[in-house]
Amino acid sequence: MKIKDIDISILKILFEDSRTAYAEIARDLDLSRAVVTNKVNAMCEDKVINNFTIDLNYENIGQEIHVMLEIETSPQENTEIRDTIFKLRNVERIFTTSESKLFVFAYFPSMQSLNTVIQEEINQIKGIIKIKTNIVLEKRKKIPF
Incomplete structure (x- = not known):
């Protein structure tokens, strides 16, 4: 179309x-x-529109910390790692790149809860090579036309 x-x-x-x-x-x-x-x-x-959805204000529901995790994975385990991380409660979306990296967007109520999830859940997943944590200071989006 x-x-x-x-x-x-x-x-x-x-x-x-x-x-x-x-x-x-x-x-x-x-x-x-x-x-x-x-x-x-x-x-x-024609699948130009996939869904009619909502855009949550995460701060108003107690999720003050917005992060983008850049996770380098073993190529053989990338899909399994992606699926495991996507099941975590705080994760909103994941993008997978051709370089066996995952970009994970997630929200947390505090730095302590972010640290707990990284240390006790994500770091325990077999096949993760490196995690880079980026705190999001501002989020803007627009239609790309």
Whole structure:
């Protein structure tokens, strides 16, 4: 599916708030509600839109520390390590690179809980070569159009 300018405009609105009513999007873009509905449905069918989701404010639920762990793994055990780490309660997402590295985004209520998870859970996983801990100071995201 080739993304058209109108699709991008709809995506930008939904990216900011996926609960935005189609009628409101139609009004903002000077389109009919049916056109917006059809466009969104088509983007869902074509897997341009995978999910309508929420963006949590982790600080407001007691998860003050946001980290990005860069974990170098043994290539043979990368997938198993990824799956094990992804099951940890504090992990939000994981990216795997071609260099047998995992970039793990996680939230913790305190530095002590972060240290405990690293020392008592992650460090105990066979095949991990090195862990680099990066404290995230600011998080921004945007739609890449």
